[in-house]
Amino acid sequence: MTSNGTTTAATAATARTSTRCRPSESLHTAPAEPLPLIEEPRCVAPADARDLSPLFLERLATTEEGAPEYQYARNTLIEMNLSLVRYVARRFKNRGESVEDVLQVGAVGLIKAIDRYDVYRQVEFTTLAVPYIQGEIKRHFRDQTWAVHVPRRLQELRTDLARTRERLAAEGNHEPSTAELATHLGLAEDEILEGLVASNGYDADSIDRPLQASGSKQRGLVADLVGGNDPALDLAEHVQALKPHLAQLDARERKLLRLRFGAEMTQAEIGEELGVTQMQISRLLNRTCSKLRESLLIEE
Structure with a gap:
């Protein structure tokens, strides 16, 4: 961030500390001072964003929607708190989805949190924003990332099966059987088998991807392993x-x-x-x- 931007953020944070609203005070008792101008909201440090956010949230509550000041306050809030989205998105890395897509989905959760925040309840903004961001990302993985659509109960069962298999494998040093999984989850073996089959529909890879042989050499494609029609059968x-x-x-x-x-x-x-x-x-x-x-x- 530029030195001017850093100074502006620090000044605004100080102003926020001295002008924090109390529940007994009305937000409309005195004319509101202009919001501090933040030239690069994305570059505001997370600690400064945490101090500045209440000031901008209070202004949203006292400004008519659609007014230029309202738009400035809302857009600045979104950009200042994108670091919060990045923080939550780190928990969902290595799940086969691009980081950019996860961040975009998390930003939707952040916007929902800003629009639904009630400044009069005096709740820390991050207390509301983190569950909204996390929930939006989880919903994305649940509804959008499956290669084959399966019922929600089977999507949730896949998660339970993965956790149970990992725990049982760590305890017994062997791959748990269907009966063991059924016992630990309190389900019938038929339901476990249905969940295991449905889990295969979570992701799909191209058959044109290269095969990995020993070492780092690539030999052939996955398509080479796919069977075709046998002329002898015809x-x-x-x-x-x-x-x-x-x-x-x-x-x-x-x-x-x-x-x-x-x-x-x-x-x-x-x-x-x-x-x-x-x-x-x-x-x-x-x-x-x-x-x-x-x-x-x-x-x-």
């Missing part, structure tokens, strides 16, 4: 579909198909085997395959 399905239709062919047609597609002989080789020309083999194959194709289409 072939087996087609064979099963053809079986009843193959049984309706005569012996010569079945032998022709066996030599061509089973033994993988050429038409010339089959012709020599059966003592006919290659042209005849070609016509016989086309006719037999057409017969099978028509039978399959009729069946569908």
